[in-house]
Amino acid sequence: QESLIAVALSTAQGFVWTGKPLEAIPAALQALHFSSRVFGSGSVQLVPIYLLLAEASTGTGHLRQAAKYLSQAQWIVLQTPECSAALQSKLHRGLGLFSIAEGNLDQALYHLANDVYLATAEFGLNSVEVSGGYFHMANIFFHQNKMDAANSLYTEV
Numbered sequence: 459q460e461s462l463i464a465v466a467l468s469t470a471q472g473f474v475w476t477g478k479p480l481e482a483i484p485a486a487l488q489a490l491h492f493s494s495r496v497f498g499s500g501s502v503q504l505v506p507i508y509l510l511l512a513e514a515s516t517g518t519g520h521l522r523q524a525a526k527y528l529s530q531a532q533w534i535v536l537q538t539p540e541c542s543a544a545l546q547s548k549l550h551r552g553l554g555l556f557s558i559a560e561g562n563l564d565q566a567l568y569h570l571a572n573d574v575y576l577a578t579a580e581f582g583l584n585s586v587e588v589s590g591g592y593f594h595m596a597n598i599f600f601h602q603n604k605m606d607a608a609n610s611l612y613t614e615v
Contacts, residue, residue: 463492479517502538505531509552547576570595589615
C-alpha cells in the first residue's frame with residue numbers, strides 16, 4: 459500500500475510540476491484514498507496530499523474545491539500538536555498561493571510571512587525551503603508596484 463501511495467503521489471506531483479493540474483487530480487485522489495486506508499482519515503500524512511489536491515484544483519480554476527482541500531489540511535494540522543514546522547510552512551504556502559488566486563493579496567502576504575517564519579525555524583534562515591515564500595511575497599509586492607520591498611525580497615531569494 460505504501461508503495462502505491464508513493465507512486466500515486468509522485469505521479470500527481472509530476473503532473474502539477476509540468477503544468478498539467480487536471481491530470482494530477484486522479485493520481486492525487488488515489489494517493490489520498492490509499493493513505494486514508496493506511497494511516498487513517500485524520501492523519502498528518504494526508505496533509506501533503508490535500509495540499510497537492512488544492513494546488514491542482516486551483517490550477518484548474520476550481521477554487522471552491524481547492525478551499526475544501528485546504529480546509530481539510532488545516533483541520534488536520536490544528537488537531538496535531540506535534541505537527542512539524544516544515545509541514546505547517548507548506549500549509550501556509552498553500553494558503554498563500556490560494557489567496558493569490560482569489561485576489562486576496564493581504565491574506566496571501568500573511569500566509570506567506572508565516573511560511574517564511576516556519577521554514578526559517580525548521581531549516582534555517584538561508585535555506586532553499588525559505589526562498590519560495592520570499593519569492594511569492596516579492597511577486598505580490600512587484601505587482602503592487604512596491605519595488606523596494608519586491609527587490610529586497612528578490613535579493614533574499
